[in-house]
Amino acid sequence: QEEVYIPLVSKGFQHQFWQAVKAGADQAADEFGVRVTFEGPDSETMVDRQIDMLAAALANKPSAIGFAALDSQAAIPLLRKAHESGIPVVAFDSGVDSDLPVTTATTDNVAAAALAADKMAEHIGGAGTVAVVAHDQTSRTGIDRRDGFLNRMAAAHPGIEVVSVQYGQGDQLQSTEVAKAILTANPGLAGMFGTNEGSAIGIVNAVREMNATNLVIIGYDSGKAQTDAVRQGVIAGAITQNPVGIGYETVKAAVMAHRGEALPNVIDTGFYYYDASNIDEAKIAAVLYD
Amino acid sequence: MKGIEKRFPGVHALKGVQFDLAEGEVHALMGENGAGKSTLMKVLSGIYKRDGGDLWIGGELADPAGPREAQNLGIGIIHQELSLMNDLTVAQNVFIGREPRGAFGRLDERALNSQTAEIFAAMNLKLDPKAVVGNLTIAKQQMIEIAKALSYRSRVLIMDEPTAALNDAEIAELFAIIRQLQTEGVGIVYISHKMDEIKRIADRVTVMRDGEYVGTVQAADTPLSRIISMMVGREVLEKPLKVPDTSGCEVALEVRQLNRGRDIRDVSFSVRKGEILGFAGLMGAGRTEVARAIFGADPLDSGEVRVHGKVCRIRSPHDAVLAGIGYLSEDRKHFGLATGMDVRANIAMASLNAFVSTAGVLNEKAMEKVALGYISQLGIRTPSDRQEVRFLSGGNQQKVVIAKWLLRDCDILIFDEPTRGIDIGAKSEIYKLLEDLAGQGRAIIVISSELPEVMRLSHRIAVMCEGRLTGILPGGAGTSQEDIMQLATQRDAAVSQAGE
């Protein structure tokens, strides 16, 4: 019997988020008895490197392919080629502006960040200044989370002013320095939103190193440092996606597509808000990763 | 040493050469440029691995596999090409590899400097041990090399053209040191192209030609002419200079009131077409500085340069060459050659525009033809014009620089130590060349530390001391060495008066 091979070309590799996606994919691979590989470029700016990865993945004549596009347009020729060779494509994390993928397993980052804005407003009492430490200025997730937060603040919480948005590339050390500079420049800051794990941990480090008190931190994603900080109350709460679920659903959908089964257009893997009170609930604990 | 063989790609540098050295002997090694002298000595000091032959030291077969082993065998060498660390101080250079140390590899800087000072004192050398080597003139750097080699207290000391950059006083100093070493039983291999030195210092002379052993003779009872013919394979005729009268010719280059810091002070002179103006002076007199300033290599504080009567603002060597001035530097390795490039490219370096066809494309054929022309005219010993210059012998490298400026064909040519490291046969060839160039109506300045050379070549002799031009003497038989030396040591009037 021929081996079913499903390569996943993701947006990243080293971040915990992507490792969690990989874990989900591996879990599905075991379950369905298929072979899965997982790859992603070093940074979310490297659009062309991702295209090269996709090309190499196609060279192996896979049964189906999972793809998280850094820029959907750039990949279209290759996706078309996959389509012509009868290789089904499952988009994950963010969509591809085309009807080539058979389905998309994704989180609504804009809505998730809007929820973060609402929670922030709730914690600081609807008024004050806040800042954002974002992880990237140009990547889809970076833009969606930043704008989701900013737009919601502007629309629903007029009493709150976002005084600064700066970027730490998701690197914990850089994010720490960025957050410290923001704290220095804005002594009366009420809250900060970190748009991914590295950004949130950076804010936590900054608060620790500068002994800042009374700052409300809203994080994003999980990871041990972040869940610890939530338990200790340093982080008021955080949004979590379901990365393991994304990975699992992607592989599952790819297997189904390979078998020619019908799939929905979008598989929403969902997002949750967690804080010290609900972090240990089964529903939340299942989507957190260390 | 017996039957020593050494091959490089394309060059059979040593063909069964023999050489022996007694204790307390000064043994001169002679030969034309590229004869293989330096190569033989590098084999002896363990830098090159020989391809054949045997080597005995103190009666025992030896095989020095590297500089350190050669040192342990008691062999020290002063290389023809300076090999100093320019960023380090004088003392640090002298003691590299043997630094006086305290505990935990801590350097004893004080001992380092004082021991260096002592070595210099013994050599009668005034030099600050803490000066950075890169800032010193070539002559001083050469003295450092000598001091460094001496400090090893070797049984065998090889000196590869130690005097090429030195003036007479320094040479005398070096000879005194050599004689003292001799009395201590040190054997010295002495390589030089300055024939008079052989008579002054050598006990025996071994001559090489084209990588072959020619013969060994006693220095005392062999006439120089015989040694020369052994080297060259023919007689070299030293024709006396004919001094045509150039006083009526047009002035080609006029320099007025040049000033640059303490190096050049109020220097004014002129050179006519067809004239060779010699520059004499002691080390550090500022002759090189004047030449570089005229050529635009260094900025001037004040002064005026006129070319063919017209004031010329020269801010870079590029301006100078456009104005028809060429300058052959005294330091070929740093300022004269791109040693990683081939002979052809180096010869064409200053004249590329002449070889450009449409769209900036180089005409390699024409360049090759020209390069081969100079290779045979100057007798540059090289396997081909595509050989990288760094593989040529020192004297042949110098010839490549000369060829570069001959090709550029400037109206006014400044030669700074043009015959440094050049063998006797080639030297007379270059003299003839300079005279021909002058004969064609070019104005020529020759800076040389060899008085006989200046006196033989020049129509007039400018003498400098401490950045000043202390006088201009007529060339030819009318002027004696003493006249020149008097001007060369004529200190600043104000200073000497204050001293009286």
Added chain:
Amino acid sequence: MSSVTPTITTVTPTRPKSLLSRLIEMGTHQRLLAFASLIVLLIGFSLVSPNFMQTSNMIAILQATSVNGVLAIAATLVIITGGIDLSVGTLMTFTAVMAGVVLTYAGMPLPLGVAAAIATGAICGLCSGTFVAKMKIPPFIATLGMMLILKGLSLVISGTRPIYFNDTPGFDQISRGSLIGEIIPALPIPNGVLILFLVAAAASYILGRTVLGRYAFALGSNEEAVRLSGVNTDRWKMAIYALAGGICGIGGLLIASRLNSAQPALGLGYELEAIAAVVIGGTSLSGGRGTILGTLIGALIMAVLTNGLRVLSVAQEWQTVVTGAIIILAVYADMMRRKKG
């Protein structure tokens, strides 16, 4: 003097040569043997994976080489003069953005966009060259500064958004189309690869046959000696940096066309990869020696390595380890052969 034996003058006459044989000769002249490492890699991967040696995968490798190859050629020129160019990656991006501004924002015709990219590259290169030659800023710092400036400007001008070339039909054909494929359908080599080879041939020609190239080597070999030969070294150095910049402009067009968009955040880290290709190809970082052919081979080695490990589905963390080790080994093998040869 006169005893010079005529054996010395037996210089091989120069025959007129084809471009290819000239390229090869230059390679062997520098004893460039990185080529062997490339062959070994190709054979090795073919043996291990049947999927590796397919036409489509070979074309994917060439396609992946094209951008890095062009940038590496630009870097080679600068490195030969004894400098270094850290700005090749972000300059590429900046030129792509400028092409986007001209084509998409201003809606001008395709040739103007191409010209804009190349001109922008040349002007920025000229700036770096001016910093280095006139202001005597070390090349590392001058081009590091440029790298940051251009990275920032790309974001500023594009408004931190990709610029798409959907309104310029044919733009994506610059890299993706295949002129060769139209003539020989079995060989659909993309134009991007064709352009890489054309750029390589041109750069090779400039380096080997023109005054500019000659001075590039001479500057890297001994700048002071060149200056004292009366050459206006500053001007030539600036010209080389400008040329390198123009070539980065071509790189910008290639990547923009391949992605059908100008991605303003791209480009950081590409400089190291380009320089690595140059050094693997045998060009010395201290200047004065190097070949374009070597650089091409260096870029190919990197691309083959990356692609091959991916096709073998080696775990990504191990891919990095193996790449590092093979780069060291390839250069080491090269050194050994050079020593022997």
Added chain:
Amino acid sequence: MSSVTPTITTVTPTRPKSLLSRLIEMGTHQRLLAFASLIVLLIGFSLVSPNFMQTSNMIAILQATSVNGVLAIAATLVIITGGIDLSVGTLMTFTAVMAGVVLTYAGMPLPLGVAAAIATGAICGLCSGTFVAKMKIPPFIATLGMMLILKGLSLVISGTRPIYFNDTPGFDQISRGSLIGEIIPALPIPNGVLILFLVAAAASYILGRTVLGRYAFALGSNEEAVRLSGVNTDRWKMAIYALAGGICGIGGLLIASRLNSAQPALGLGYELEAIAAVVIGGTSLSGGRGTILGTLIGALIMAVLTNGLRVLSVAQEWQTVVTGAIIILAVYADMMRRKKG
């Protein structure tokens, strides 16, 4: 020279000097004036933003300098020998991971973890040194290869997961604690900064006062001459790379302690920042000259610049542009002053 007598003659006696005055002397000796640029930046930012010149922000700047400063010191050592070290960033990460393995996975006591990090660094440095000295691989390639190998190995060993130091109480105090603050509560300078200065002092001492340092300069100045003087150049070069590696190990401890975790994906790009600090500090990339003080100042310039622009809330894209421009200007100003001086 039998006439050499051991008596010490007229040499100016060297007085025992304080570390500070020695550091300053070394600076002025190299006519290091980057210092002025630093002062100008500090004054400039203070004038524009009242929040800039606070003790807490100054400490934040120092804290931000500590990791890059330590890496830059390591890079300085290698650069002085005429080499380059691209692996400082990923080596830092790798040593942090090794500390994590020893402390968290194996549960050993703190001193062992510290030793593991430094020893790992020294061993990896020794590997690079061996590649360069023995195998004659150009430093750029040798350390590029190491950079990739170590990047991969960090991920492999850590299982692409951060390793937390929660089980090693006191580990985060290595960088975050403040011995000085305990003595002088008004000056809570974190230990990380203290360690940076200690490393700087030690490196400065080694460079200026020991045989190893002497040979580092000598190798960078003229390696062939050193070899011809009978020095075992290979061994000393390897020693320098090993020392630099050990210092990267300290850098690894600092960052791990600051993040209370070993982040295996970190470190790429840190090498360029470190080298930039070195060059801004006046060390020549061609080797033979350089000072640790200069490197410290270079690292501080970069940190002040980044922090200042962030405190001013300059838009990110413009931050990059301004950083690039100021780096060029600072070095240019330095050049001008050097020329005049």
